[in-house]
Amino acid sequence: MMHYLLISKDGNVQFSHYFTHSSPSSHSTTEARVIAKCMSADRDACHFLEDGPHTLVFRWFGPCMFVVAADQSENELMIYEFLSLYVNALHKYFGKFSEKHILLNIERLHMVLEEMVVAGELLEPSIRNALSPIQMLDTISSR
16 A cells, blocks of 8 residues: 655655545654655666655656555565656656656646546556546546
């Protein structure tokens, strides 16, 4: 089960989405600790780190680092590939996804993620199926 996804640029969290309940007051300390831990790892080294009861799986896409905290029993390679799937979905939705989309369209990032992951489990691996309801919403709202 995935617990949260973070997107960081230059060590600053630009986007966070929590799949499981946790105290909002602890989010900023958790995020700072996790980002610092991932940033300290060699960029060419293994992208799986232990963090208490979770395994951190992180991947760089351009200047942005995507981090998922998952149960230690979760398949790390599946999470690693999920990050690529999520970025590909964002590329397809935005045309060419860049860090400016994180700041200007944060609600769309949440919507795409919520179409793909429910309660921390990947339920929709099809980019087309995940984007379809969001694109319908865009069509309706543009009228």
